[in-house]
Amino acid sequence: MRKLLVLFACLLWHSNVAAQTPFYQGQTVTIRVGFTAGGAFDVWARIIAQYLGKYIPGNPTFVVQNMTGGGSMIAANYIYSVAKPDGLTLGVVSPGLYIQQLSGQPEIKFDWFKYSWIGSPEKTDRIFYIRADTPYKTLLDMRNAVEPPKCAATGLGTAAYYFPRLLQESFGLKLTMVPGYQGAADANLAIERGEAQCWCGSVQAYFGSEPGRTWAKTGFVRVLTQGGQKRHANLSKVPTVWEWMDKQKVADLYRRIAKIFVLPDEMGRPFFAPPGIPADRLRALRDGFNKMVKDPQVVADAKSKGLEPSLMTGEEVEALGKEIGTVPPELLERMKPLLQR
Incomplete structure (x- = not known):
């Protein structure tokens, strides 16, 4: 009987210790x-x-x-x-x-x-940039592109793909989308090598990681528009997509789609x-x-x-x-x- 009591006490003690041990330990x-x-x-x-x-x-x-x-x-x-x-x-x-x-x-x-x-x-906040050695000084210059610039993208359902497509349809831009890159690092390498000319990333990644930080200083790329409701402090001279839409009197349909497309940035x-x-x-x-x-x-x-x-x-x-x-x-x-x- 005494042995059973001792055994029961040990089991109870072990159970209490286990219960007090955090799962993640x-x-x-x-x-x-x-x-x-x-x-x-x-x-x-x-x-x-x-x-x-x-x-x-x-x-x-x-x-x-x-x-x-x-x-x-x-x-x-x-x-x-x-x-x-x-x-x-x-x-x-x-x-x-x-x-x-x-x-x-x-x-x-x-x-x-x-x-x-x-x-x-x-x-x-979304941004769209292109190599500075291309002839496109503003977003609307791509309406008349003789050879549409190639825009690197990841998957079809990512902002790197659908945001440029929105710009393309809203403003009549001539772009060639090239999906399949594994991430921003690969896409930026393609831009550096001249395999692609443009990319849609985020302001934070652009100023927060290479090669964006260096490109921002050297002017290797030119930011043409941004998706935030107001201009980012580091891009005060770059119009937002909403400013472009107002200026070009873009149809309400594309404005509604744009609002959905920027929700992921929230x-x-x-x-x-x-x-x-x-x-x-x-x-x-x-x-x-x-x-x-x-x-x-x-x-x-x-x-x-x-x-x-x-x-x-x-x-x-x-x-x-x-x-x-x-x-x-x-x-x-x-x-x-x-x-x-």
């Missing part, structure tokens, strides 16, 4: 980045991998793995359909992928609105986990993420890399997702041609 969390190394998505993932463990109970280790393809669609599909919902795999992909889902692209194997959203460390670079991870782990990740983005050391590190920290909580990302999921069907039909070759 001794664990490794993998962040899957949908783009190649060197771009802003990757830079943010590595900053987060360096600091986030400090703010998660149990102080897990974070590692980054790049999973490229389809403009980050392969990574999005993997997180949704393959990764276990245990809180040990996170992802960051182009938020523009939700547009492909809304338009019914068959390659989409996820439901954007069911991911477990952790948060976003930065909002972004999300910026959202980090997420598979659907259905345990609520306590999601809360730990969200709370830790919120504290991390506000950490003065993280802010300083991000700014030193040219990034612009601006927290959007997981709850806010989730709420924005519900907003963008209510696009009228008739507008979706008019958007589809802009997502295709």
Whole structure:
């Protein structure tokens, strides 16, 4: 009898210790980045991998793995359909992928609105730039291009593809879209080599990573327009797409599509986990993420890399997702041609 009591006490003690041990203690969390190394998505993932463990109970280790393809669609599909919902795999992909889902692209194997959203460390603003040695001084100069400039892009449903297509249709520009690049680093290399002439990225990536930082100083490329509601402080002489639309009296249809296309920039670079991870782990990740983005050391590190920290909580990302999921069907039909070759 005494032995049974002792055994029971030991089991109870072991159970209590296990219950008090944080789930993340001794664990490794993998962040899957949908783009190649060197771009802003990757830079943010590595900053987060360096600091986030400090703010998660149990102080897990974070590692980054790049999973490229389809403009980050392969990574999005993997997180949704393959990764276990245990809180040990996170992802960051182009938020523009939700547009492909809304338009019914068959390659989409996820439901954007069911991911477990952790948060976003930065909002972004779209820009469109072209090599400065081309003859195009303004956006409208491309209306009369003898040989349409080649614009590098990642996947068909990413902002690097659909934003130039929007410009093309709204203003009658002559462009040749070249999708298939694995990320901004590859696209910029193509521009440097002369294989492509233009690209649509973000202000933050342009000023925050190479070769954009150098190009901004040397004038190797010329920024022709930007997607923010107002001009970015570093691009005060560059008209916004909204200014161009007002000046050219662009049809309301394209204005409505433009508003949908810039919503992913509101999300910026959202980090997420598979659907259905345990609520306590999601809360730990969200709370830790919120504290991390506000950490003065993280802010300083991000700014030193040219990034612009601006927290959007997981709850806010989730709420924005519900907003963008209510696009009228008739507008979706008019958007589809802009997502295709």
